[in-house]
Amino acid sequence: MDAVELARKLQEEATCSICLDYFTDPVMTSCGHNFCRECIRMTWEKAKGKKGKRRQKGSFPCPECREMSPQRNLRPNRLLTKVAEMARQHPGLQRRDLCPAHQEPLKLFCLEEQTPICVVCRESREHQSHRVLPVDEAVQEYKVKLEEDMKYFREEIEKTEKMQAKEEQSLVEWQDKAKERRERILVEFQKVVLFLVEEERRLLQTLKKEEEETVMRLQDSKASLDRQNHSLHSLLLQLEDRSREDPVQMLQDVKDTLARKSSLSVQYPKVDLPAALRTVCRVPGQIEVLKSFQEDVVPDPGSAYPYLLLYESRQRCYLSLPPDGGAPGGRERFVAYPCAVGQKSYAAGRHYWEVGMNLTGDALWALGVCRDNVSRRDRVPKSPENGFWVVQLCKGPKPAPPAAPAPVTLADPPSYVGVFLDFQAGEVSFYSAHDGAHLHTYSQAAFPGPLQPFFCLGAPKSGQMVISTVTMWVKG
Known part of the structure; x- marks a missing residue:
């Protein structure tokens, strides 16, 4: 065996x-x-x-x-x-x-099946027609191929290791760049902080100086009036005492007594106070920060006053046309004022938009936000109590305030006004979009519900208002 x-x-x-x-x-x-x-x-x-x-x-x-x-x-x-x-x-x-x-x-x-077989398999039908080699010869042949493959993989491993080393170096360099940029950000922001602190100090000093100058003028005027009042009281007491004397005593030196009135120079100094403070609250870079919350606000044609025209410049068409029969339209339409609201309602978050204006005449405009359920068919004062947080805009002298609460009126409004709504903070702020000057802020604990951008124009031929790409004016 x-x-x-x-x-x-x-x-x-x-x-x-x-x-x-x-x-x-x-x-x-x-x-x-x-x-x-x-x-x-x-x-x-x-x-x-x-x-x-x-x-x-x-x-x-x-x-x-x-x-x-x-x-x-x-x-x-x-x-x-x-x-x-x-x-x-x-x-x-x-x-x-x-x-x-x-x-x-x-x-x-077996060369066809690429697998080792025995002599019995060689005679089977499965492998009878296949080409075969002795295992020793096949091993020599495949050793050459394996050597070629191993050489290829060694080269690829070398390339991969070089690439790994390069990537590791790139990683270190990139982290160093990020570290340097992080430090630069901190330094630059610290510069801005210092600049803002200096600007804050400068504005406060300017305001203090303006306050002190005006207060000094008012105090001088008040002191002059106090002295004049004291003199008038003194002369009045003397005249009252003389009027109670006996007739003969009263008539003695009456000429000198009566001459005191003509000799006394009564003056009422008037201090010309400016309509507003010269020192403007303007934080450098604030408008750029607010623009990060900017949204494309578009007026809702369905809410527009029947004779309020809305022209979309990108679409080159009118969004709202005045009705031919004078019908007021749907329940959502304003019929008491030439007003419109934005298409979106806001119940959270921070939102900013800008409105351009070309005011002519002396008509009052209004701009801001309102509750989404304000009265659209009745004339009500546009005040927070009625669901309006707006500023009025007019050219020329400020109108006399009505008996009912009225919004803040800007007698010389900028051509572009920025509106910033911070719903969580309960604030609506107005800014000059050109120089970032603060115009007014409404502040309260919380808003009673969703708010919409609000736009109100004056009479016909009183100018145009531009919201995003929509131009609005009242049909004459």
Whole structure:
């Protein structure tokens, strides 16, 4: 018997007939056959659930000879355990060197299937027409290919490692750049903070100087009036005392007494106070910050006063035309004033928009926000109590205030007004969009509900208002 046949026989003896692998913890049945302990247990467990012939209690058929064998008679086969371990470790008996189907040495290599085969496989129909090489020749041929592939992968590994080193260097450089930029941001913002602190100090000093100058003029005027009042009171007391004297005493020196009136120069100094403070609240860069919240506000044509024209410059068309029959339109339309509201309502967040104006004449305009449910058919004062947070705009002298609460009126409004709504803070602020000067702020604990941008124009031929790309004016 040659070595190959001996190896095949030894492998057969060390192989379990159930799992077809080397024995693991082999046991022997009463009939003399050997199996892995777990394999025979699983086989008998499966046999329990099958219907068929009656089995003796505790006995099961042998998978090899079908003879009944008591389960408790299983005996460990220590010798077979050693043989299986030797077969498992011996190089000549490794299962990868034998054909799984025929247990023959793998001496040939099929070029079509690219797999080792045995001589029995070579004669089979599956491989009979295939080209084959001896394993040794195939190994030499594929060693050359493997060397080429290994050379390729070594080169690619070298390239990858160089790229990794480059990326690591780029990472370090990028982090250094980010660190430098972070430090620069901190420095530049600190500069701005210092600049704002200095600008704040300068504005406060300017305001203080303006206040002190005006206060001094008012105090001088008040002191002069106090002195004049004291003199008048003194002369009045003297005249009252003289009027209570006897007639003869009263007439003595009456000429000098009466001359005091003509000699006294009564003056009423008038201090010309400016209509507003010269010092303007203007924070550098504030408009740029507010523009980060800027939105494209568009008036709602469905809410517009019937004779309020809305022209969309991008679409080159009118959004709202005056009705021919004079019908007021839907419930959402303003009929008491030439007004309109924005298409969006705001119930949270911060929002900023700008409105351009070309005012002519002396008509009053209004601009700001309003509740989404304000009265649109009745004339009501545009005040916070009625759901309006607006400023009035007019050219020329400020009109006399009405008896009812009225909004703040700007007698010389800028050509562009910025409106900033901070819903959570309960604030609506107005700014000159050109230079950032603060015009007015409404502040309260909270708004009662959603708000809409509000626009109100004056009479016909009083000018135009521009919101985003929409131009509004009242039809004459």
